Amino acid sequence: MKQPAENIRFKTTYGQISLALFVYVLITGILLAVPFNVNKPYASISTLMVMNPWASFIRNMHYWSAQFFLIFSLLHMYDHYRKQRETGLKPGIGFRLSLGVLVIFMAMLTGFLLKGDADSLQARQILGSLTTGIPVFGKFLSASLLGKEGSFQLIYVHHIATFTIFLAVIIIEHSRKFWPKASDFVAAFLVLALVSWLFSAPLHDNLNPTVKGPWYFVGFQEMLHWLSHPEWALLWILFLLVLVYFANSGKITLSFFSKRTLFIFTVLYLLLTVIGLFFRGEHWQWIAPGQKNYHYSVMNNFKTERVDFHPGFSFAQAAETPLIQGKKESCVVCHNKVHGFTKAHNPKVIGCFSCHGGNPFATNKNQAHENMILIPGNLSNTQQSCGTAGCHPAISHRINTSLMTTLSGMISVDRTVFGEQINPDLLTNIHHLKHSAADEHLKNLCIRCHLGNPKTILGPVTEKSRGGGCLACHLNYNNRASRAIAAHQKDRNDTAFLHYHPSIDLNVSDNHCFGCHSRSGRISTNFEGWHETSLLAQQIPDSENYRLVEGTRVFKKEPEDVHHKLGMECIDCHNSYALMGDGNHYQHEENQEDVQCTDCHFPGVPRTTTSRELDVESATIAALRFGKITGHDYLTTHKRHHALINTTVRSDTAWLTTKNSGKIFLLRKPATVCLASAHKDVTCTACHSAWAPSCIGCHNAYDPNERGFNMLTNKEQKGSWVEYTGQYLAELPALGIRQNKGKNEIIPVIPGMILTIDRQSYTHHKHDSLLFRRLFAPASPHTTASKGRSCKSCHNNSVALGFGKGLLKYQIKNGQGRWTFDPAYENNPHDGLPEDAWTGFLQNRTGMVSTRKNVKPFSVKEQEKILLVGTCLTCHKGNSKVMQESLNDFEKILQHRSPKCILPVWSKK
Amino acid sequence: MTLKRFSRRKFLQLLATGIGVSLVYFWDKMMENALLVASRKKIVFPLTRKIVSFYRDYLVINQNHNIKVLSSHCTHLGCIINKEENGKLICPCHGSEFDLKGNAVKGPAYKPLHSYPFKEDNNDRRIIVQPTSS
Numbered sequence A: 001m002k003q004p005a006e007n008i009r010f011k012t013t014y015g016q017i018s019l020a021l022f023v024y025v026l027i028t029g030i031l032l033a034v035p036f037n038v039n040k041p042y043a044s045i046s047t048l049m050v051m052n053p054w055a056s057f058i059r060n061m062h063y064w065s066a067q068f069f070l071i072f073s074l075l076h077m078y079d080h081y082r083k084q085r086e087t088g089l090k091p092g093i094g095f096r097l098s099l100g101v102l103v104i105f106m107a108m109l110t111g112f113l114l115k116g117d118a119d120s121l122q123a124r125q126i127l128g129s130l131t132t133g134i135p136v137f138g139k140f141l142s143a144s145l146l147g148k149e150g151s152f153q154l155i156y157v158h159h160i161a162t163f164t165i166f167l168a169v170i171i172i173e174h175s176r177k178f179w180p181k182a183s184d185f186v187a188a189f190l191v192l193a194l195v196s197w198l199f200s201a202p203l204h205d206n207l208n209p210t211v212k213g214p215w216y217f218v219g220f221q222e223m224l225h226w227l228s229h230p231e232w233a234l235l236w237i238l239f240l241l242v243l244v245y246f247a248n249s250g251k252i253t254l255s256f257f258s259k260r261t262l263f264i265f266t267v268l269y270l271l272l273t274v275i276g277l278f279f280r281g282e283h284w285q286w287i288a289p290g291q292k293n294y295h296y297s298v299m300n301n302f303k304t305e306r307v308d309f310h311p312g313f314s315f316a317q318a319a320e321t322p323l324i325q326g327k328k329e330s331c332v333v334c335h336n337k338v339h340g341f342t343k344a345h346n347p348k349v350i351g352c353f354s355c356h357g358g359n360p361f362a363t364n365k366n367q368a369h370e371n372m373i374l375i376p377g378n379l380s381n382t383q384q385s386c387g388t389a390g391c392h393p394a395i396s397h398r399i400n401t402s403l404m405t406t407l408s409g410m411i412s413v414d415r416t417v418f419g420e421q422i423n424p425d426l427l428t429n430i431h432h433l434k435h436s437a438a439d440e441h442l443k444n445l446c447i448r449c450h451l452g453n454p455k456t457i458l459g460p461v462t463e464k465s466r467g468g469g470c471l472a473c474h475l476n477y478n479n480r481a482s483r484a485i486a487a488h489q490k491d492r493n494d495t496a497f498l499h500y501h502p503s504i505d506l507n508v509s510d511n512h513c514f515g516c517h518s519r520s521g522r523i524s525t526n527f528e529g530w531h532e533t534s535l536l537a538q539q540i541p542d543s544e545n546y547r548l549v550e551g552t553r554v555f556k557k558e559p560e561d562v563h564h565k566l567g568m569e570c571i572d573c574h575n576s577y578a579l580m581g582d583g584n585h586y587q588h589e590e591n592q593e594d595v596q597c598t599d600c601h602f603p604g605v606p607r608t609t610t611s612r613e614l615d616v617e618s619a620t621i622a623a624l625r626f627g628k629i630t631g632h633d634y635l636t637t638h639k640r641h642h643a644l645i646n647t648t649v650r651s652d653t654a655w656l657t658t659k660n661s662g663k664i665f666l667l668r669k670p671a672t673v674c675l676a677s678a679h680k681d682v683t684c685t686a687c688h689s690a691w692a693p694s695c696i697g698c699h700n701a702y703d704p705n706e707r708g709f710n711m712l713t714n715k716e717q718k719g720s721w722v723e724y725t726g727q728y729l730a731e732l733p734a735l736g737i738r739q740n741k742g743k744n745e746i747i748p749v750i751p752g753m754i755l756t757i758d759r760q761s762y763t764h765h766k767h768d769s770l771l772f773r774r775l776f777a778p779a780s781p782h783t784t785a786s787k788g789r790s791c792k793s794c795h796n797n798s799v800a801l802g803f804g805k806g807l808l809k810y811q812i813k814n815g816q817g818r819w820t821f822d823p824a825y826e827n828n829p830h831d832g833l834p835e836d837a838w839t840g841f842l843q844n845r846t847g848m849v850s851t852r853k854n855v856k857p858f859s860v861k862e863q864e865k866i867l868l869v870g871t872c873l874t875c876h877k878g879n880s881k882v883m884q885e886s887l888n889d890f891e892k893i894l895q896h897r898s899p900k901c902i903l904p905v906w907s908k909k
Numbered sequence B: 001m002t003l004k005r006f007s008r009r010k011f012l013q014l015l016a017t018g019i020g021v022s023l024v025y026f027w028d029k030m031m032e033n034a035l036l037v038a039s040r041k042k043i044v045f046p047l048t049r050k051i052v053s054f055y056r057d058y059l060v061i062n063q064n065h066n067i068k069v070l071s072s073h074c075t076h077l078g079c080i081i082n083k084e085e086n087g088k089l090i091c092p093c094h095g096s097e098f099d100l101k102g103n104a105v106k107g108p109a110y111k112p113l114h115s116y117p118f119k120e121d122n123n124d125r126r127i128i129v130q131p132t133s134s
């Protein structure tokens, strides 16, 4: 070159260091060729990382010497420019130098591709497309550079030969030297060795959805992301190379201009690189530190392990473990004798890393366990565990729309009750909770039961469990595993539990649902035939008719649901779409629920689907549960046409098989009385619910001194809403009207909230008066009896009609019949209605009457209609001929009534 | 003398250029055949119920028996699309999104995914694709 050789011979320059680094690149590259397998690049690299610390170390040296070589070459170039040297090089040399810059990048990029991990595979595509975009020869150039899809042979050849030789030639031509200075050589070695020991070269775990190019290309990736026509990027590269050329060989002004432009470009590029490295996550989406998943999507990229020359396991142990998903995983080397998994979750197939994260290539406990997910399946980590791309991505997305996660209805109703919004049917989400009186009330008393509430302690699902994401339903400990974990919880040193893993499977039992669903509407306990009392634990009678739940709540025996009696469980009716959500947001349970009684107990012809038509999820579940499914016909739901995979249909007859226990039942058709026109608006549950729990007279106030709990953050706090409950009753539910798609249905309802709320105690606003609400809620009691309730229990019953308990009597005086009602409870001063009433006797009630917009008590007209039949029932038995006939034409029966029959007059005295 | 030297140099330059051009020509011809050889393969997929099945270079979309075979290569820069979320195919590299028909719905990509003609073999429940170059 231009400078006298002696000038630089004894001086350490960036160029000298680059040369030393280049020599190390060559040496380590040759060594690395031994363990590297070009046919299985990813497997061979992960294997050497797990099993061969020295190879790993050499790989790191190869990596770091190359990265430093790039940096120092660029610095060297910058140095030349700064010192105003090198201008006016002969065009040939100038050209080769500019090309040299490109070749350095190509050599490094091919090295990056040779990892064969997720990053590399995508980078390969991008490189291929960009090269293809070069006019005329693009396609051939791309094929000549990358070779056949799936093969790394040609890339390897270019990496170790084409580009390397080219670089060597240019370097020698440029520096006129073969060997760097000895001191540089030694210094470079020391630094490289240290860095290579401390920081391993990257290897993508092939699970994390974020993919990025090598660090020096991330700025380019950011640019590409803005370009719909990435061909422009080629012009950019060309432009840069031309600038480098002019900087080297151009006339003074042109050279100066080129250098300036290059400098500005470099600064901008560094900025883009920072953005690409630290502010781009999955799908190249903008993400900033502190945002959800930031660590996983961004920082995970920098995960690097220190080489441990004394791994925590023996070589033989490591050699025994299989490749998992194409890679060697160090986790299974230590955790090699773990029992309890289902086939699909066998660690020999999916490893530990797929669920538990951590570092699959680290070889000692601490590094391997860094950022590990102790309890995968919590909604906060599903994206990194159950929901990763190869596993259950769709469900982990859907589950966030399920009501069990959003609690939309619960929140909206509570806010409405507190007077904070008008419409109880607004869609909302637990993530939108703020600090209003209602929201605080929810946090103190209600929202512990949502799927997002994380499971934090190992162990089986119990009565006390709440939330836990996927685990809430799918976690099962067998006896051995239960014992092991219990032993560990007693004595930390007992680690047998590490060998007995719980199973994550489809055996969702009623116990999984129990924790949350034994509260509020209490469908779990209702279903099993237990009714909560107001007794204290110490008052529990010594009788098998009583049961203690969670150590404090006393339940009393009531008739169980007929389905439970038969041995059915929750999941025998409730399918995966209704439970885990179907991707849509719903306001309330009745909106999300897909299955209706009439799907199984259908009149007439069933609606069916065949096994060929099943969606993947249903088909997979069906096959897992019942084995072969071909040629099978299933019932489908009326509402959303999902298959009921545990049903079988043959010539209009249907059977149900219980999912966990395999019992088979013939599905009975509805009785004739159900189909009578008089009852066409009456839902099945209105008649067949044997009882429902109800609670009246409850008061809510905020006590600033009460030690409370924030169920969202799971932290204790001072000051809490407190609920003072009234009386719990188990009785036939009241009935009401739900307007549904222009139809009026008669449904069971329970006192949703008859309560007073002292808002002022929370807000301290003078004008916040005591709120009184008398709201009933639609209920699905889950206390089905095969025999429906009696005629009189609706038509002559004050509770059913919504008046509350009391004496409802039909009296005939002076030839005039009149219904009268004498309530059992005192009138509530707030609205003058008896404490337990929903509506007044022969009164209309409007305004906020229920926890839904479309549910209301019977109007006066409707009450009269029902009581008119009740009038007949005062003399005629329900099963009498005349009453049975009346079911199909009541008007006709009325017209032909005997003179002895006295119909009521409705005017009030 | 000058004339002679000049023409000799010119001749050598010409010769070198000629050799260069012919090497490029050989390369061009070789590649033509090489690519042709590579594209002759026909590809068979099982016909499954999955709405989106991901294969390395292909996506088989089955929406209520409305089947489509799309290239899994994003039309922006060719990255392999390996994720479907909410009925959208999302490219991991720069976040382009496509609907299940293959149309680009979010940039940087704007061209639809290449769609391959295929034959459906209903007896064996499989799909046969004879790729033309995309």
Ligand code: FES
Residues within 6 Å of the ligand: B074, B075, B076, B077, B078, B079, B091, B092, B093, B094, B095, B096, B107, B108, B109
């Ligand atoms: S390659 Fe798909 S968005 Fe760029």
